[in-house]
Amino acid sequence: MSVPVAKEEMEQHLPLEFADEKESIKITGFWMFLVTDVMIFGSLFSSYAVYRTSVAQGPSAYQLFSFGPVILETVLLLTSSFTIGLSIYSMRRQNKQATIAWLIVTLLLGAGFVISEVHDFVGYVAAGATWHQSAFLSAFFILVGTHGAHVTFGILWATTLLIQLIRRGFTPVTTRKLFTFSLYWHFLDIVWIFIFTFVYLNGKIV
Amino acid sequence: MPSFVLYLIHTLFPHDVRRPTELGADFLIIMSGVIIVYYLTKQKKWRYLWDEWLTTVDHKKIGIMYLIAAIAMLFRGGVDALMLRTNLALPTTPVISASEYNEVFTTHGTIMIFFMAMPLIFALWNVAVPLMIGARDVAFPRLNAMSFWLFAFGALLLNISFVIGGSPNAGWTAYPPYTGVAFNPGPGENYFFLSLLIAGMGTTMTGINFLVTTLRMRAPGMTLMKMPMFVWTTLTTAALILFAFPPLTVALAMSLFDRLFGSSFFTLTHGGMPMMYVNLFWLFGHPEVYIVVLPAFGVFSEVVATYSRKALFGYSAMVLSVLAIMFLSYGTWVHHFFTMGAGPAVNAFFGLSTMLIAIPTGVKIFNWIFTMWGGRIQLTTAMLYQIAFIPTFVIGGATGILLATVPADYQLHNTYFLVAHFHNVLIGGVLFGLLSGTYYWWPKMFGHKLDERQGKWAFWLYFIGFWVTFGPQYLLGLEGMTRRMYTYPLGFGWHELNVISTVGAFIMGAGFVVMVYNVLYSLKYGERDLTGDPWDGRTLEWALPSPAPEYNFARIPVVTARDAWWDMKQKGQTLANSLSSHDISTLEMPKNTPVPFLLGLSFFVVGFGMTFEWWIIVAIGAIGVVASLLYSAFDYDEHKHINADVIRRTESALGRLQG
């Protein structure tokens, strides 16, 4: 009989989303999903590494990239990763107002990132650097584009979360959803750091 | 308006699908569709179909749907195989044209791997795994239903290509640049990439689902080293799926973008590199081989112990070897293209890693034999498949080692020797394993056994047919015949062996007919399983009645030993004998939902639209996808409750409740 009692005690110290067995299992599942996403980006990065020099008649990485917008995007996304952390921090302290506020800030920063990136892409295409031009550009657009699509999806997802949080407050389900969203968002941040390093920085320096 | 209709006819039914075979198939499909609709309407079964099957989230029912789909696909893939073999037996008067032949071998491979082997595995997982680990369902029942419907609609998308628009024709590997629009216009390859992308999403979800199920849903007391071997192989296979399918998704998406949106990944011009596709594809493709064979290994580990009435020999070594296979299978993909100039160091490394993977596999073989040693072997149909599997798979593995010997592979690559080798492991390993599992777990699914006598007939036809088909193909390889030729000149000495091979294929076809008859006959006359334990089984699923009630376990059992049910029987226990009325409480179970079906349907619409580049249809489908996702995001009504009284009544009716 001591086992269930100990378990119950432990559960009281766990955050809401981990205390509920079903929701806790869903968090495990989400980690597994992130594994598949790591593999997706891994494949895209390795393709980019292979195609980096296949510029054909198109522009090279050095000619194409400029640091200004990329640094702006980096700042926006890294800050948003911080603010989603603050949102989870507020959630742990049962502060609904702050949780929602930080989530909205995160969303806005994410939207800023997407807008800047789309602006970048439109500029490249207008300059004639479409992904038809070379295998390098194809690999670049699919890698960075997939990341951008993830961020866009994240923004839509968080919008639905926002509505649920406002309507329902903190329940095991809403807290679990917000927690998995934060995992997703941090993951995208890490991917961006790799993109920044291996695509932009590497492209400008070499 | 008429020009619009003409355009539709021209696009959907171009010349190359207006051939007798396709028209015949069209007719059969329409006729069977009409008959099914008529039957459902007459019997007023639409409601039943919708409530009990299309919207179900019950893993046992999803398993049965997977099984039905897999058998249907085995039929389609088998008919394809017979068409191929017929053509090769008649080199001077080909029955089907080159373009048809190319489509048929493509769909044969694609269907057999993705739409026959995979769903048959998922059928067994769904049917057996939750019961074996003492769970009431999988970790994510709704996700499970989504996986099934994504698979089902992916399969549908590939299959309609045969009659609408034209089939894919670049082989199941779909190497570029042959898949590019320059060499391969028309919708065929679009069908291929889109259907695999859709079904692949479903498969990835299944991988996540069963990995979490086996990690988090086991009954109390069932530690990792007390899990049945089948559950171990499920865990490792699920992990393999997680790591293997994403590279495939990327490779397929890149190919599709090359075709539809003008990117330059694998094109001849603009610096495209077909080699990159080959790497990504086999980065998936080799683990895929183990994704399909590990579950078969798991089935055999259960079957051999049950029918030898003896504990599995060397359980820890079996677990170790499964894990070794899982890790090593990521390090062997280059052996599919030693002849692509990777250089001697790379080739030698991958040749060695391939040989390395044979060691844990060999250990498993000996462990199975020694499980039988000292047992009492019952030669049931399931066990016959096991006994036939061992030599067949060993020979297939041995020829695999010959192919892993790099310089020998330079000669054998892409010849019929290779074709014989992979059929040797895929039929002798995977198909025999999965059929064995189907015969083994059939009573648990349907509550009756399959007729043993007919089952053995089917087995012998398969087994003999298999060797008659593929034995000669090894020799054809040594005669230098390469694969995927729709006909060949006489004078190379290839004709006689091809004729023998074709005869074998038809023997296997007869085996399939007997098997289907066996199923239909047994539905009506098969021996009913009233005990729930027809084979004197060892694992928890046999502790339950056949078929198991919706909630599986009225009370979750506590596991104390490796073969949990065998152990209980040794101690004179059953699930029922300590179960009293007040142990039963109201249960929360997942509730049926139409979302998975609608999501699959929406993806099908998107896929169909993209195939023909009709963007309005794509948009309609995309709206469906978004709507399904939004609906499930806001749907908090996921569970229903089964009242304790209902459970008590059910259990008493099954005679499993004391007092």
Added chain:
Amino acid sequence: MPKRRRRWPYRYIAPLVLVGLLVSGCGQQYVLLHPVGPVGKSELHLLILASLAMGIVIALVLILLAITVIRFRDKPGNRAPYTPNWHGNKTLETIWWIVPVVLLTVIAIPMVNQTFALAKVPKAKDPVVIDVTSLTWKWLFQYPGHHVATVNYLEIPTGEPVLFELTADSPMNTFWIPQLGGMEYTMPNRVLPLWLEADKPGVYWGHSGNYSGIEFEKMFFDVKAVSPAAFNRWLNQTHQTAPPMTMQDYHALLKFNTVGYQTYGNYPTDTFPSVMSGYTLTGSGMYLIEHNQHGLKYVPMSNK
């Protein structure tokens, strides 16, 4: 009933296959068993070695399985020991971790050696170089330095290695002459090296081993191996008498069709098509392939 039938497929079919192999294996149609060059021979030797090692495993498993199944059948009166709880034996298990390791080592060591050996053209010799391009359902062979091109057939000298540089202006194919040795892919945008050698004169057939479209099965080609003197005569004579290939001719070859044999006394230099990268192994070392206005140029790797 099943007992009597169970083993007959092994008892009869396996020997039948074996006998079939032995009887007809002497027949020339088993091209893989009748190599006429050092490459094919070394590959065959490894194949035989591996087959023997694997044969031991197969025999072992078959015998063990047969004994087990016969001895431990569940039938009344079977007096073999029944040990339902016997679930492991360290010694036995160690044995079958070790046995495959030993057998595979026997295969692995010569395999690695041969793999490296085959990647190098025998040193001291300067091989004849032939540029091979797979086109859609036909083969183009060019003799750089000799200004000779052929379609769907080629001539090679006997007794000396020939270096093939493989590329494609088509979907992928593999270049394969079974009696001379193993195959190698032809891929667009890449050049892959392959060396082969014929011991004795004769006409050998080659084929594409990789599916590339509806008429791919017609991608047979002939390899005429003649003495070095006759080979040089043929080169000179062809260069002087055969018509030169024009760009029109080359574009005609790019069409999706099949053609018969063709012979050209010269060819435009940039028809060894659009090679972006690649390397070759002529003579004693590795060379990078570079484009310049004179066509292709081989730059030794060590100078880079």
